[in-house]
Amino acid sequence: xxxxxxxxxxxxxxxxxxxxxxxxxxxxxxxxxxxxxxxxxxxxxxxxxxxxxxxxxxxxxxxxxxxxxxxxxxxxxxxxxxxxxxxxxxxxxxxxxxxxxxxxxxxxxxxxxxxxxxxxxxxxxxxxxxxxxxxxxxxxxxxxxxxxxxxxxxxxxxxxxxxxxxxxxxxxxxxxxxxxxxxxxxxxxxxxxxxxxxxxxxxxxxxxxxxxxxxxxxxxxxxxxxxxxxxxxxxxxxxxxxxxxxxxxxxxxxxxxxxxxxxxxxxxxxxxxxxxxxxxxxxxxxxxxx
Numbered sequence: 196x197x198x199x200x201x202x203x204x205x206x207x208x209x210x211x212x213x214x215x216x217x218x219x220x221x222x223x224x225x226x227x228x229x230x231x232x233x234x235x236x237x238x239x240x241x242x243x244x245x246x247x248x249x250x251x252x253x254x255x256x257x258x259x260x261x262x263x264x265x266x267x268x269x270x271x272x273x274x275x276x277x278x279x280x281x282x283x284x285x286x287x288x289x290x291x292x293x294x295x296x297x298x299x300x301x302x303x304x305x306x307x308x309x310x311x312x313x314x315x316x317x318x319x320x321x322x323x324x325x326x327x328x329x330x331x332x333x334x335x336x337x338x339x340x341x342x343x344x345x346x347x348x349x350x351x352x353x354x355x356x357x358x359x360x361x362x363x364x365x366x367x368x369x370x371x372x373x374x375x376x377x378x379x380x381x382x383x384x385x386x387x388x389x390x391x392x393x394x395x396x397x398x399x400x401x402x403x404x405x406x407x408x409x410x411x412x413x414x415x416x417x418x419x420x421x422x423x424x425x426x427x428x429x430x431x432x433x434x435x436x437x438x439x440x441x442x443x444x445x446x447x448x449x450x451x452x453x454x455x456x457x458x459x460x461x462x463x464x465x466x467x468x469x470x471x472x473x474x475x476x477x478x479x480x481x482x483x484x485x
Contacts, residue, residue, distance in 0.1 A: 196426055204422055204434040207415050212441025214411040215279040215286075216449050218270055221403040225392045226384060227270035230404065232376040234266065237408035239369030247367055248359040255364075258352045259371040265345035267379075272339030276331030278452045281323070283442025284462045285339055287435060290469045291316045292347035300351065309472045316468025322461030361420030365413060439466055 196204070221230050248255070265286075273282050291313050297303040305313070324336070356364060380389055396404075422431045439462065446452040454462065 196431075200422060200425070203418050204431060205437065207418050207422075208434050208437035209441050210410050210415050212283055212438045212443075213445045214407055215269075215273070215283045215442040216445040217403045217406055217411075219273050219279045219446070219450065221400050221407070222270065222274045224396060224400045227267060227274045228376065228380050228383060229389060229392055230270055230407075231263065231266045232373065232380050233404045234408045234412060235263070235369040235372040235376060237369075237405065238412045239366055239373060241362065241366040241413070242370045245363045245366050248356070248364045250356055250359060250364070254352060254355060255367060256371055258349050258356070258364075259368040260375060261345045261349035261352065262368065263372045263375055265342045265349065268338050268340075268342035268345065272331075272335050272342070275335035275338075277335055277339055278331075278446060279450065280439075280443030280446035280452050280454070281458065281462065282339060283446075284439040284465050285320075285323070286342050286346065287439050287469060288316060288320060288465055289343035289346035289350065290435070290472050292344050293350045294472055296347050296351055308474075312468045312471030314468070315471060316465050319461045319464030319466075319468055322457055322464060326455065326458040326461070362413065362417045364420075365416050369412070436466060436470055 218230070225233075269282055269286055272285075273279055277285075294303075294305055294309050294313060298305050419431070443452070443454075443462070
């Protein structure tokens with residue numbers, strides 16, 4: 196990779212890692228549903244002047260709603276006590292689920308190294324599970340664990356969108372995402388509570404929401420899509436390993452987040468397992484069943 200593109204990949208990892216801390220700050224003044232709705236609303240603004248990507252509506256809706264599930268789950272987890280740094284690690288375990296789902300639905304047989312990586316990452320998640328209940332609930336952890344699963348499913352659908360400009364795609368994804376989000380927002384919180392939160396939003400939190408939408412979603416995914424277009428996934432995807440470290444580091448600096456020995460060990464083991472999976476050779480594809 197060119198040095199400039201390496202710098203871009205690291206920049207995306209920083210943006211996405213710090214984004215977990217920014218999310219924690221924004222959640223002090225609004226619900227996870229409202230934050231997610233605002234994020235997608237801002238992301239959707241470019242669709243006013245960008246053409247709709249040449250994809251089926253079913254694919255656009257599928258990717259969009261899976262991303263809604265991912266962001267709702269991770270913001271819900273943070274809002275209910277899961278530390279931002281730990282959330283970053285759990286969400287990046289999507290690599291584990293992506294490999295498993297690709298084997299199940301795309302018949303991409305995992306290599307031995309990938310199987311080893313899955314086993315290592317699973318052990319790390321189990322270690323983290325043993326720390327649940329001390330500073331956040333089992334239910335919050337269970338909801339958060341749906342985020343990497345949604346992330347993995349959206350990865351498989353995004354592979355069918357190769358060649359489509361990422362900026363166009365995510366603008367229209369943001370627009371489609373507003374449909375379920377507004378429905379959930381009005382049903383769960385109601386217009387009065389929603390307006391109350393919006394009318395009392397501080398400048399700091401408004402800046403956080405804008406940063407999550409413009410930097411974390413629009414810019415971040417546009418750069419990521421450009422890198423995946425110009426280089427192989429094996430060259431680009433390993434940079435995602437930096438996200439948990441930037442997330443945990445930023446959380447430690449801003450919130451003084453600390454990790455007990457068992458949780459810290461679990462986080463390191465998860466990242467090590469993901470590294471083994473991402474750095475292994477491309478898996479073979481099984482022949483289609485007649």
